């Protein structure tokens with residue numbers, strides 16, 4: 001096992017752990033009060049005008065019909081094409097679209113290389129770019145996608161950096177990390193271009209790396225350009241879970257647990273809420289004066305007058 | 310429209326003492342159509358009373374919503390800062406803020422600062438893009454405080470990721486005011502691709518001040534929820550006063566309509582417990598009057614409650630304080646249980662809708678169902694035996710969507726179906742429905758009028774709505790001879806629209822009137838010999 005093996009294993013493990021920890025922490029926060037925001041796309045037959053089941057007389061007597069396809073119809077264009085930015089902030093759209101879509105392309109190629117590497121490790125296929133076999137052609141195609149993704153990502157990162165520096169509204173709200181993040185993403189793309197541009201065996205090597213990782217066998221021989229790119233990617237992978245870039249998955253929660261979360265109290269939610277109402281309150285304003293002694297039910301059933309004494 | 314490049318207020322400026330960080334400039338705001346386009350012909354912007362800045366904390370901009378006295382000593386200031394930080398701590402604890410902790414932390418930790426949300430804010434736009442009113446500005450302040458004081462982790466790394474801020478009294482006193490320069494309309498939240506909600510962040514900021522420091526506008530707290538819980542209504546009306554008033558309304562309605570109107574009180578086992586915003590009884594008595602007439606005519610078994618709080622659907626707690634919110638909601642639900650009604654129907658009041666309709670759902674589960682008056686009215690108009698003559702409503706009508714009803718509850722179509730059927734000249738505003746603009750009186754602003762706050766709210770927060778209303782009628786005779794009706798099925802929105810029309814002289818200049826939905830329904834009822842709406846009395 002090489003140092004590269006160790007670094008990749010460690011980074012991947014750290015990434016997964018941190019994402020799981022973060023996800024669990026969010027998932028475990030208490031049930032909150034309803035705070036949905038319309039349009040809610042799973043409202044069958046009503047999403048188009050932003051309506052809800054509350055538009056029906058005696059709404060509680062009607063069955064709840066959820067249109068999950070409706071959610072997908074909103075989510076897919078949002079994730080792939082950043083539709084909301086296009087609509088509400090068109091000046092920023094191309095830059096951020098290029099940044100994100102470039103990155104998605106790299107991630108896509110990585111996923112395919114991973115699969116190729118796994119199959120190669122299992123002895124099912126041999127990934128060799130350039131030959132005329134189906135796998136060779138697929139490898140070539142994905143090499144081009146990688147190349148394109150790198151160019152798009154680099155353009156996006158540079159344009160975003162430009163916006164961050166020269167658009168006063170954006171600059172004012174930027175912290176050092178914004179520049180660093182974009183710099184890092186730009187570096188991934190640019191180093192990727194160098195690698196794919198200089199390595200005739202790019203596809204073979206890319207899949208070979210994964211094959212070596214899966215089977216804990218020696219790595220293919222990698223150029224300085226390849227190592228450069230891999231190093232930056234690993235740094236990014238380790239760094240990302242500690243930043244706002246976790247939005248790539250927490251968006252699931254902001255949408256499905258808040259914006260579109262419109263359920264009435266059902267199942268074990270009732271018990272959870274009861275337990276939450278039983279918690280002691282320490283808000284200190286005179287009309288509450290919780291002092292860590294009263295619980296939420298005490299507060300809600302008092303008038304607020306007696307608290308002052 | 311000439312928007313000059315202003316000096317951008319930074320996070321650092323926000324904590325640095327200075328006289329003011331923003332002021333309203335009529336030259337830089339959005340233009341209104343004629344005859345409201347000549348600045349010199351409008352009443353102008355009333356400045357704060359002399360000496361205000363010496364007595365009160367007023368260094369944010371050129372108005373005050375809360376206006377707390379300046380601390381007398383350094384020690385007092387320090388105590389206030391400590392209290393704020395305690396509040397900040399409570400805000401991020403699951404015991405004290407389970408109610409909103411998840412959406413709040415999600416919004417704190419994932420904003421990309423891309424500013425995609427900002428152009429959707431009517432306040433930011435109408436202010437001429439004053440930096441401090443940008444939806445992301447106050448959110449950024451709270452975010453930095455959160456990372457600095459509440460979130461664990463390496464200090465340097467946090468600074469690198471999230472920036473820094475100084476929590477001093479200057480900043481905190483400004484933040485208090487700034488939390489009352491956003492109507493919680495959540496229009497910005499709709500456009501955020503990440504799902505961050507800057508309206509919610511404002512709401513949570515207000516909670517730190519109210520729930521820990523006891524600081525809130527007196528209209529919302531002392532005269533609002535406190536008075537409601539003690540006397541029965543935020544209007545100050547006790548049971549005797551409200552019953553007297555309603556008796557008078559019944560008589561008046563009977564006179565005007567020729568149909569005997571008799572409000573029912575405390576009928577046990579009624580199908581419907583109707584809860585109005587009690588402001589209606591005083592300011593727009595024909596609204597509860599029309600409800601009484603309509604429900605009786607439709608043969609619905611209904612009642613009002615004369616119990617403490619039972620006759621006032623207002624719940625200002627929704628805007629600033631979870632404890633007050635729960636107390637008022639609890640009273641409403643208890644009363645409904647006591648009366649053994651089948652359902653509560655929420656009158657024409659947007660925030661009552663949201664507080665009772667969705668928020669209370671998880672405070673006290675398993676209670677009596679709540680329904681919107683919009684759906685009940687729709688049902689009556691389309692499914693009862695009553696007959697209507699739309700010709701009686703043959704004047705231009707547009708519809709204002711209360712944010713709480715539309716954006717936060719998805720109640721959009723019922724009121725439109727009614728208008729499409731009963732108002733031949735109904736036309737939409739642009740945009741409308743869930744993408745509407747707030748009236749500018751949201752989150753309690755409509756009842757706040759201390760010092761010169763009304764000026765700010767009619768010229769800044771309500772300006773976009775006023776323009777929208779004018780635009781909706783741009784195809785008809787602009788003069789006062791053609792009466793135009795803005796249907797606003799919400800007491801708070803009506804209060805704000807009243808103030809807008811008064812300030813701009815819109816009734817005299819443009820024939821603009823406003824009212825609820827039920828009035829239009831009753832106006833077209835064939836049961837009445839004549840139309841009910843009397844423009845002179847509006």
Ligand code: HEM
Pocket residue numbers: 078079080082085096100103160164178179181182245247248249251421422423502503
């Ligand atoms: C691994 C995946 C992702 C990474 C590394 C990433 C990274 C970033 C970065 C660095 C920014 C800030 C750019 C700046 O303003 O300085 C950003 C912004 C943004 N991201 Fe992502 N993102 C990822 C996935 C996603 C996904 C899945 C969405 C889904 C919709 C998304 C939506 C956005 C949006 C809307 C913005 C704001 C526009 C902007 O500032 O560029 N991102 N992202």
Ligand code: SF4
Pocket residue numbers: 419420421422423424425426427445500501502503504505506507
């Ligand atoms: S709230 Fe949303 S839209 Fe606004 S800056 Fe943050 S991520 Fe962008």
Ligand code: SF4
Pocket residue numbers: 429430431432433443444490491492493494495496497498507508509511
């Ligand atoms: S909630 Fe409404 S008023 Fe407040 S910042 Fe957002 S758009 Fe502006």
